[in-house]
Amino acid sequence: MAAKKILVTGGAGFIGYHLCKKLSTLTDNLTIYDDLSSGKMENVKDVPTAKFVKGDILDLKTLCGLPKQDLIYHLAAQVVVPYSMENPLIDFDTNAKGTLCVLEKARKDDAKLVFASSAAVYGNPSQLPTSEEYGFHPFSCYGLSKVVGEEYCQMYKEQYGLDIVITRFANVYGLRCHGVIHDFLDKLAKNSDKLEIIGTGQQSRDFVHVSDVVDLLATVGSLEKANGETYNVGLGKTIKIIDLAKMMLTILGLQNKTIVTTTGVSWQGDIHTIWFNNAKAKKELGWNPKVTLEDAIKEVIADRKLKV
Ligand SMILES: NC(=O)c1ccc[n+]([C@@H]2O[C@H](COP(=O)([O-])OP(=O)(O)OC[C@H]3O[C@@H](n4cnc5c(N)ncnc54)[C@H](O)[C@@H]3O)[C@@H](O)[C@H]2O)c1
Known part of the structure; x- marks a missing residue:
């Protein structure tokens, strides 16, 4: 990963901060792109080797004006479920249209993209623990906007041949x-x-620690056989x-x-x-949340x- 140019949208947020901390040990070319709507400057400052660009993912001109990237982690999102129910249009803009903008950046650069999706795409599953094949049954506007993001990822994978990995997080926690x-x-x-x-x-x-999530994200970012796959990221x-x-x-x-x-x-x-079935990530990636x-x-x- 050393020579790779890596972009992390939402890198000033909770998971983004921990991911960037790890990535900064693996590459000298790390850029954090975040509008600081919920992310914190303190998180950016604690990854001093990363370049920081304050910007909105909906601002395609600024996003596409960034240098060419090899790998993009797309974490920027509106993450509050009740807010999505009160403000479905804003939630859609950030999570669905915003993901499409980031996919356009990936298409322009021919970059690999790792998308942060959510347990919310399963809604209230009748299958527990829930595996990746359960399919989409969103129960909130947030869940639906993540489904739309995933569907666009699939489209870009199939129609433009982009390397894409979808990661669905359970409840991530930690410092x-x-x-x-x-x-x-x-x-x-x-x-x-x-x-x-x-x-x-x-x-x-299903609470999964952020260090385990970051381990998996780093693995799928560099592993070719993860391309085109979707992984549940939960403790199980x-x-x-x-x-x-x-x-x-x-x-x-x-x-x-x-x-x-x-x-x-x-x-x-x-x-x-x-409650996630995490057997696929364990088997295919050798991932073992600790x-x-x-x-x-x-x-x-x-x-x-x-x-x-
Ligand atoms: N934390 C969890 O338990 C959890 C669970 C499932 C999925 N996820 C997903 O993981 C990702 C990261 O979540 P988090 O918990 O770190 O949330 P967070 O709110 O801490 O981070 C999101 C970041 O995105 C930035 N952002 C929001 N809108 C933006 C925009 N329009 N342009 C640029 N930046 C923008 C925010 O400023 C923030 O820094 C999200 O995509 C979220 O949906 C998180």
Whole structure:
């Protein structure tokens, strides 16, 4: 990968930051392209060897004006499911049309593209654990805009012969992440007597650590046999949110102090269970996610210890 020119859209975001950190050890030609709508300059600064271009993926002129790339990781997206239900057009523009713009850049450069898709394309699957063949049953505008992104990837693969890898992430977490683990820690930092879960607590998630996700992304970026393939990227285990809350309270020593409540009602588009069958990535890529949820929660808590 050493001589490769690599572009990461969304490189200032949570997963993008961890990916760029890793890629910066593999290439001298790394560019981060991000409009900083949710990404952070702090993440960019912590990858000092990367070139940073502040730009919108919908701005085709700026995107295509970048130097020719060999490999593009497309992570930039609107990632909030409730926001997608309130603002379907904005979500579509960023995730569907934005992906098409990035594909145009890949076509112009004849670059390989790795696309970050999501468990949301499966909706509420009747097959658990869910494998790649389950197909598209999106349940939110976010899920649908990711489906459209994937379909355009397939079209560009078939019609223009581009090398494309689709990676579908379960719930990615780790340092600098957003999402339920950090929400719980934020709430506990404000008041450790009470922890309110949005929804019933019966929703279940497959949590995969960002270091394992980055390992897989680095592998598919350089492996020719991954071209044209779609991979589930999850730990292959699922945990109910109520049990996650209990696990976190036990780690924090708050199990006898904090009262856990639920709102009973979740947000529109919320999926009940995410549980990935990750056999394909294990078999074809030799990928073996290593980080357990409990160890990683301890890591996140240790990182924020002064604030909880
Ligand atoms: N975090 C997860 O659990 C998870 C799960 C499934 C899929 N994904 C996918 O992984 C990718 C990265 O997610 P993340 O968790 O790091 O999210 P994030 O919000 O931290 O990162 C997304 C980045 O994209 C940038 N961005 C958004 N719109 C842009 C635009 N129009 N032009 C340029 N940059 C733009 C943001 O500023 C941000 O830096 C996304 O495509 C997301 O859909 C994430």
